[in-house]
Amino acid sequence: MRRYVIVGIALATISLLVWVITGAFGKDPHAVPFMLNGKPAPNFTIKRLDTGEQVSLQQFAGKPVVLNFWATWCGPCASEHPVLEWGAKRWKDQVTFLGIVFEDSEDNTKQFLARNGWSLTQLFDAKSTVAVDYGVAGVPETYFITRDGKILFKYAAPLDQMTLAKGISEIIK
Amino acid sequence: MTAPLALLLVTLAQSGYAPTRMGLAPLEQQQEERVQRLGKQLRCPVCQGVSIADSPSSMARAQLDKVRELVKEGKSDQEIYDFFVSRYGEWILMEPTKAGLNAVLWVGPVLLLLFGISVVVLLSRRQRGAVDVTFGTTAAEPNPSAPPPAHADAKPAPAPAMADDDPFLAQVRADLEK
Numbered sequence: 001m002r003r004y005v006i007v008g009i010a011l012a013t014i015s016l017l018v019w020v021i022t023g024a025f026g027k028d029p030h031a032v033p034f035m036l037n038g039k040p041a042p043n044f045t046i047k048r049l050d051t052g053e054q055v056s057l058q059q060f061a062g063k064p065v066v067l068n069f070w071a072t073w074c075g076p077c078a079s080e081h082p083v084l085e086w087g088a089k090r091w092k093d094q095v096t097f098l099g100i101v102f103e104d105s106e107d108n109t110k111q112f113l114a115r116n117g118w119s120l121t122q123l124f125d126a127k128s129t130v131a132v133d134y135g136v137a138g139v140p141e142t143y144f145i146t147r148d149g150k151i152l153f154k155y156a157a158p159l160d161q162m163t164l165a166k167g168i169s170e171i172i173k
Numbered sequence: 174m175t176a177p178l179a180l181l182l183v184t185l186a187q188s189g190y191a192p193t194r195m196g197l198a199p200l201e202q203q204q205e206e207r208v209q210r211l212g213k214q215l216r217c218p219v220c221q222g223v224s225i226a227d228s229p230s231s232m233a234r235a236q237l238d239k240v241r242e243l244v245k246e247g248k249s250d251q252e253i254y255d256f257f258v259s260r261y262g263e264w265i266l267m268e269p270t271k272a273g274l275n276a277v278l279w280v281g282p283v284l285l286l287l288f289g290i291s292v293v294v295l296l297s298r299r300q301r302g303a304v305d306v307t308f309g310t311t312a313a314e315p316n317p318s319a320p321p322p323a324h325a326d327a328k329p330a331p332a333p334a335m336a337d338d339d340p341f342l343a344q345v346r347a348d349l350e351k
Contacts, residue, residue, distance in 0.1 A: 006295070009288060016281075032218045033262035103231050127197075128235030129242075135260030136232075137218035 032137035037153055041065070041145045042133040049101070049109060049122040057149075060096045064171035065145040066164075068097070068120070069136050071104040072112040077140040080158035081116050087164045088119040094172050097121065102128045103139070144171045197238045200245060208244050212237050214267050215257055224267055 036042075045056040057065070068084055070077035088097040101109045102125035113122060125131055134143065134154075142155045144167045152171055155163060199205040212226030217233040225233040225240070236257075243253045257265045269275045 006292070013285065013288065016277075030221075033264045035259055035262050103235075127238060128232065129239065131232070132235050132239045133260075137261070 032135075034135055034137075034154055034156075036135055036151045039151055040149055041067070041143065041151050042130075044125075044130040044133065046100070046130060047124045047126070049106065049113070049124050050118070055121070055123055057098075060098070061149060062147055063096050064094070064147050064168070065096045065098060065143075066168065066171075067134075067143040067145060068099050068140060068159075069102060069125075069131055069134070069142075070099060070140045071101060072108045073104065074139040076158040078112075078116070080140055080160075083159045083161055083164055085117045085119045086161065087159075087168070091168055091172075095168055098123060100125050100130055102131045102136075142167070144168070146171050197241050200241055204244050205241075207250075208237065208241050211240050211244070211250060211253055214254070215240070216261075216265050216267050218261060218265070 041057060043057045045054050047053070048055045066084075066087065068080075070081075072078075084097065084099070087095075091097075097120040099120045099122040101122060106124055109122065109124065123130075134141075138156065140158055142159055142164075144152045144154070146152050153167070155167065200208060209226050213224045215225045215236065217223050217225045217228040217230060217236070219230050219232045220228045223233075225236045228234075239256075240253060243256060248256075254266065263269060263275070269278060271279050
């Protein structure tokens with residue numbers, strides 16, 4: 001009887017260890033979890049860089065939104081900029097493209113956009129409050145928001161054309 | 174020497190940089206102490222194992238500003254933690270909560286230690302019992318392999334009760350009595 005108890009406890013312990021180890025494998029320990037998938041996109045009201053007027057997310061309700069957080073000092077953001085320029089022109093009538101610059105200065109941003117193209121509506125998050133509200137954990141990060149205002153998913157890496165096209169096909173369904 | 178230095182300076186001047194941004198002004202002492210205490214419990218997402226109160230990064234400052242804003246609004250500690258957990262999950266907490274599956278983290282090591290101790294105790298008891306049965310002796314009894322007593326008429330020590338059924342020991346005992 002005692003032997004069965006010991007074997008049972010040993011099996012339970014080994015099962016627990018196997019469960020913990022297999023659960024941990026294949027996961028990036030440095031990856032920051034994201035909890036807003038499927039949740040309503042937090043509203044914001046921040047300054048539009050070209051006109052200086054205040055813009056809120058609610059203004060774009062009823063249309064899918066691609067929301068890109070970026071900064072001029074971020075190399076990967078510069079490399080994905082042409083992809084976003086391409087996407088903003090390609091899906092001009094179906095999707096709203098918004099860029100949110102944070103952890104940066106207005107002057108730097110305007111100079112960058114003058115050099116590299118300004119097809120997206122660019123907004124300036126002066127105190128990074130919108131970035132914190134969206135659970136941003138680095139740059140660049142792109143949020144795909146459905147027409148009913150829910151975050152379908154976020155892409156936390158520089159976009160390429162295929163990823164952007166795939167994300168858009170999911171939010172314009 | 175001058176040329177590489179000049180090249181380095183030009184490269185640095187042309188490369189991008191993240192402008193430093195000052196955080197919000199501290200609140201009143203009591204509220205600011207609370208902000209710092211809460212900030213020490215929240216992990217900086219762009220650092221390595223550092224809280225937002227200890228990180229010099231601009232993003233961490235922005236998050237600490239959010240804590241200030243929520244403290245100013247009169248939110249409770251739990252509501253402030255919930256705000257960050259709802260965005261970054263429990264990963265954001267420097268100390269995991271002691272509820273649900275996390276309880277395994279807190280109780281598991283203690284249970285494993287107790288289990289290990291009980292296994293060691295059980296095995297050592299069993300081993301001692303096996304030694305006693307094999308040699309038919311206890312620590313207080315004389316060693317059977319030791320030389321016989323000096324007196325010729327001295328009787329050998331009585332065998333322990335447990336070994337009475339052992340035919341080998343019975344034979345040895347009979348030979349000694351001859």
